[in-house]
Amino acid sequence: MTVRVGVLGATGAVGQRLIQLLDPHPEFEIAALTASDASVGETYKDAAKWRVNSPIPEDVAGLEVRATDPDSVPDDVGLIFSSLPSSVGAEVEPEFCEAGYTVSSNSSNARMDEDVPLIIPEVNADHVDLLEVQRDERGWDGALLKNPNCSTITMVPPLAALDREFDLTDVRVSTLQAVSGAGYSGVTSMEIIDNAIPHIGGEEQKMESESRKLLGSFDGAEVQLNEMDVAASCNRIPTLDGHLENVWADTAEDISAADAEAAMESVTGIDLPSSPEKLITVFEEPDRPQPRLDRNVEDGMGVAVGGFRETTDGVQFNCLAHNTMRGAAGASVLNGELLNKRGYL
Ligand SMILES: NC(=O)c1ccc[n+]([C@@H]2O[C@H](COP(=O)([O-])OP(=O)(O)OC[C@H]3O[C@@H](n4cnc5c(N)ncnc54)[C@H](OP(=O)(O)O)[C@@H]3O)[C@@H](O)[C@H]2O)c1
Known part of the structure; x- marks a missing residue:
């Protein structure tokens, strides 16, 4: 009905x-x-x-x-x-x-x-x-x-794929967020053209807390927050739509760049009309995803990832999603x- x-x-x-x-x-x-x-x-x-x-x-x-x-x-x-x-x-x-x-x-x-x-x-x-x-x-x-929050939605599906197999311990993220994320009257052209603004009020705290709730466990009575430590730095840039994020994810289990890529590659959508067939699209090119080229992946409902490389305790990668659609x-x-x-x- x-x-x-x-x-x-x-x-x-x-x-x-x-x-x-x-x-x-x-x-x-x-x-x-x-x-x-x-x-x-x-x-x-x-x-x-x-x-x-x-x-x-x-x-x-x-x-x-x-x-x-x-x-x-x-x-x-x-x-x-x-x-x-x-x-x-x-x-x-x-x-x-x-x-x-x-x-x-x-x-x-x-x-x-x-x-x-x-x-x-x-x-x-x-x-x-x-x-x-x-x-x-x-x-x-x-x-x-x-x-x-739209910036949280962008990074959590890839993080969920890593947490399931490799147990996240620490996440660091720096964002490059589109102007539409601030709403129609949010950022004036005089503020943002030829510029980048290294502060979005309250956004860092939202990414840090909401991601732990989303990746927490529900026992029928309450949600236990995920124990991983998350720190975020949020920046507004003059793109129209699509938040790009650089993520450093440390894990308890050993992980390689190829492991991280494979974990994300295998994630599918679920049986709901607006869920995409492929939730995460992995790009092999080191300079992708990019907002203008990739924000409409899966009709704006997918998350695009790329640029995987190993770090001392985990992996670094980049992710992108359409902030007013998927976000x-x-x-x-x-x-x-x-x-x-x-x-x-
Ligand atoms: N933009 C994004 O990417 C994004 C992503 C995630 C979450 N959000 C959240 O979604 C919400 C909406 O964001 P937005 O970007 O769409 O904002 P927006 O472009 O500023 O639109 C705000 C809407 O709320 C209405 N409104 C404003 N004050 C009101 C009031 N006192 N009583 C009733 N209606 C009122 C406005 O109506 P009028 O046209 O009559 O003023 C307009 O329809 C915000 O909470 C934002 O944080 C936004």
């Missing part, structure tokens, strides 16, 4: 990608769109400055933008996708959950809450049952599930598909 869905923050950079992915979608149908008070009452095509590389879907263009409030969303909406600024999400998402809506959210609020599942379905789908604990503790009829909207849609498959909708 088709699930009617709502999108909160539908006019933003991630919201527009959500619209692109949801119209059409084999399981979901768009029923309600919300944004800030400045957009409420306008048609979607007037409120959203459409910047996605496919035409605005005709049946969405004329929808009226609603207030971001549970009372303004029809009762028959079975799933809400949230791409609100985190400060707004922190306030509004619990209200939707309390009102009985199930929310698959991009926003960074609550990602590390002990009873909130943080999920990349190909990595830790089993953590979704933390929702049972959440419902018991919060008394919500609805539920809240999160996808991680945000696609990640949320995939989590919605997981909720549907597991009977949470």
